[in-house]
Amino acid sequence: MVDRPAVVAEDLHKTFGKKVKALAGVSFEVQPGTVLGLLGPNGAGKTTSVNVLTTLLRPDSGRAEVAGVDVVADPAEVRRRIGLAGQYAAVDEMLTGRENLTLVGRLNHLSSADTKRRAAELLDRFALTDAGDRPAKTYSGGMRRRLDLAAALVARPPVLFLDEPTTGLDPRSRLGLWGVIEDLVRDGTTLLLTTQYLEEADRLADRISVIDHGRVIAEGTSSELKSRLGAAVVEVVMEDDDRAEEVRRLLGDRMEASREDETVRVPAPDGTATLATVVRALDDAGLQARGLQLREPSLDDVFLELTGKPADEDALTQHEKEASS
Amino acid sequence: MSTTTTPARSEAGGSSLVWALRDTQAMATRNLRRLLRQPEQIVFNLVSPIMFVLLFRYVFGGAIQGLEDLDYVNYLIPGIAVQTVLFSAGVTGFALAEDMQKGFVDRLRSLPMARSAVFGGRVYADSINNAVGLAILVATGFAVGFRPNDPFGLLLAMLLLLLFALAVSLGYALIGLTVRSAEAVNAATFPLIFPLTFASSAFVPVETMPDWLQGFATHQPVSVVINAARSLILGDDVTAAQRELLLAGQDTTSLVLQALAWTVGIAVIFGLLCTRKYRALVK
Numbered sequence: 139m140v141d142r143p144a145v146v147a148e149d150l151h152k153t154f155g156k157k158v159k160a161l162a163g164v165s166f167e168v169q170p171g172t173v174l175g176l177l178g179p180n181g182a183g184k185t186t187s188v189n190v191l192t193t194l195l196r197p198d199s200g201r202a203e204v205a206g207v208d209v210v211a212d213p214a215e216v217r218r219r220i221g222l223a224g225q226y227a228a229v230d231e232m233l234t235g236r237e238n239l240t241l242v243g244r245l246n247h248l249s250s251a252d253t254k255r256r257a258a259e260l261l262d263r264f265a266l267t268d269a270g271d272r273p274a275k276t277y278s279g280g281m282r283r284r285l286d287l288a289a290a291l292v293a294r295p296p297v298l299f300l301d302e303p304t305t306g307l308d309p310r311s312r313l314g315l316w317g318v319i320e321d322l323v324r325d326g327t328t329l330l331l332t333t334q335y336l337e338e339a340d341r342l343a344d345r346i347s348v349i350d351h352g353r354v355i356a357e358g359t360s361s362e363l364k365s366r367l368g369a370a371v372v373e374v375v376m377e378d379d380d381r382a383e384e385v386r387r388l389l390g391d392r393m394e395a396s397r398e399d400e401t402v403r404v405p406a407p408d409g410t411a412t413l414a415t416v417v418r419a420l421d422d423a424g425l426q427a428r429g430l431q432l433r434e435p436s437l438d439d440v441f442l443e444l445t446g447k448p449a450d451e452d453a454l455t456q457h458e459k460e461a462s463s
Numbered sequence: 464m465s466t467t468t469t470p471a472r473s474e475a476g477g478s479s480l481v482w483a484l485r486d487t488q489a490m491a492t493r494n495l496r497r498l499l500r501q502p503e504q505i506v507f508n509l510v511s512p513i514m515f516v517l518l519f520r521y522v523f524g525g526a527i528q529g530l531e532d533l534d535y536v537n538y539l540i541p542g543i544a545v546q547t548v549l550f551s552a553g554v555t556g557f558a559l560a561e562d563m564q565k566g567f568v569d570r571l572r573s574l575p576m577a578r579s580a581v582f583g584g585r586v587y588a589d590s591i592n593n594a595v596g597l598a599i600l601v602a603t604g605f606a607v608g609f610r611p612n613d614p615f616g617l618l619l620a621m622l623l624l625l626l627f628a629l630a631v632s633l634g635y636a637l638i639g640l641t642v643r644s645a646e647a648v649n650a651a652t653f654p655l656i657f658p659l660t661f662a663s664s665a666f667v668p669v670e671t672m673p674d675w676l677q678g679f680a681t682h683q684p685v686s687v688v689i690n691a692a693r694s695l696i697l698g699d700d701v702t703a704a705q706r707e708l709l710l711a712g713q714d715t716t717s718l719v720l721q722a723l724a725w726t727v728g729i730a731v732i733f734g735l736l737c738t739r740k741y742r743a744l745v746k
């Protein structure tokens with residue numbers, strides 16, 4: 139049986155003011171029970187897409203559907219089926235963690251017994267039980283994020299939207315949150331997740347839509363996107379350019395080696411087998427490498443290939459712009 | 464859809480009006496909790512009316528002339544009451560702007576709650592805050608010699624002031640929704656409220672002001688509301704001469720009707736503008 143997609147975005151357009159084209163024809167789908175990673179640099183249109191799908195913004199044109207309900211025609215019904223944790227944690231700092239969850243439960247029209255149970259359950263799940271009766275303003279950034287995510291889950295929404303859920307978290311908190319997200323998906327929640335971290339999309343998302351300047355510029359599974367760049371490469375780093383050139387000539391014609399300064403790259407369609415061949419060739423010639431590795435293409439490479447600039451560099455220039463404006 | 468678990472929220476057993484009221488209650492509870500956890504806010508709410516009463520009663524009071532033998536403290540309390548509720552009406556806008564700024568309103572907008580509850584819960588909580596402020600003010604007044612002639616009139620006057628505060632707080636809500644900055648709302652409070660309370664009949668009889676100011680000071684809404692409250696509180700105690708001079712020569716009924724007209728007018732206009740502004744967030 140082919141399920142109807144849980145989330146549909148079809149040719150969405152959104153312009154702010156007269157000039158800022160936040161969405162210039164975004165389309166994607168999320169199948170029920172799967173995770174779509176919306177990956178893109180600052181200003182790509184990730185948050186705008188999420189806001190349209192969660193009824194916070196109305197698109198200028200295009201169609202969007204969540205859990206089978208049109209977001210423009212029946213936003214109230216959409217709100218009954220979604221959970222949203224926005225880019226900036228929207229918790230009430232004066233209220234305790236428990237009170238925050240209780241408020242959201244009540245406003246979701248859960249019964250008071252169910253609200254209470256749910257709040258306790260979620261505090262426990264997000265390791266906030268000890269801090270549950272303290273005002274949220276005493277929470278660390280990671281605890282706030284977890285509380286915000288818990289609030290999005292209070293009503294057990296079948297479709298969940300998380301806008302950059304781990305931005306600003308330290309590696310340990312990030313790992314913890316990833317674990318929780320994976321549990322949710324295992325329980326059948328459909329998830330749309332935006333992120334600037336390639337690693338995060340790689341780990342959590344079943345499919346990835348790469349978005350830039352308000353458009354989806356690539357779409358597929360993580361491995362599909364990687365395979366666009368062809369196979370892995372073996373990288374040999376030598377002491378200096380001369381020795382590297384020697385290695386290039388040695389492997390040259392046989393293996394299509396190329397050199398950039400002291401680094402020699404060899405396409406490795408056979409992965410570790412190619413690596414082994416290279417090692418043997420170097421050994422036979424009595425050459426000592428300073429570094430040697432088999433490099434699988436990363437989503438970073440995909441990003442570089444697609445947008446002509448590394449994801450991080452783009453993020454950096456955008457931040458600089460913001461800082462100087 | 465096999466993976467779509469039935470949402471636990473059930474809206475059975477309640478009309479949308481009932482849900483709107485429950486949402487309003489939930490929001491009001493949240494707002495009052497916040498208020499109780501901001502001691503500086505509470506202290507300001509308590510201390511400022513007391514300070515004003517003492518200041519005007521004991522420092523300026525002796526110099527205030529032209530009351531046709533009306534005891535100044537009886538003249539003063541309704542004036543300070545209006546000033547008090549006008550200042551706390553600013554809190555409505557301030558708090559709303561803060562919720563906008565911190566993204567809390569966005570969370571609310573993604574929930575299946577009644578939209579009206581965002582405002583309803585706000586003015587509900589702020590009205591309770593105002594009622595407490597008024598009670599403290601009246602108690603302070605009693606301590607320094609305030610003696611209303613008509614206790615029932617006093618009660619009606621307080622109700623009128625609460626309604627007026629609600630109307631004005633919608634004006635502040637509009638500012639809060641528009642500028643989305645709590646600081647900016649704060650900054651707008653003083654320049655708005657000072658001319659309206661001081662160029663009014665709140666502290667001194669309008670007749671003592673220069674001619675060019677008298678017209679404005681007599682007819683602007685704050686004065687109308689103060690005069691109505693004063694007339695209700697003083698009851699039959701007012702002499703004809705006092706009424707002529709201090710209450711624009713009008714009787715209680717006509718003053719109260721005018722005050723209600725202003726209140727309803729302000730509430731409707733700003734209520735509609737707020738609704739429009741809130742709806743426009745989706746654009």
Ligand SMILES: Nc1ncnc2c1ncn2[C@@H]1O[C@H](COP(=O)(O)OP(=O)(O)OP(=O)(O)O)[C@@H](O)[C@H]1O
Binds near residue numbers: 158159160178181183
């Ligand atoms: N309310 C708004 N008014 C005007 N411009 C806006 C508004 N919201 C977003 N934009 C602009 O639309 C574009 C897309 O913004 P959006 O927030 O969707 O990007 P994003 O991918 O979420 O970026 P980030 O990674 O920085 O969160 C940006 O150029 C942004 O400046």
Ligand SMILES: [Mg+2]
Binds near residue numbers: 186225301
């Ligand atoms: Mg964003």
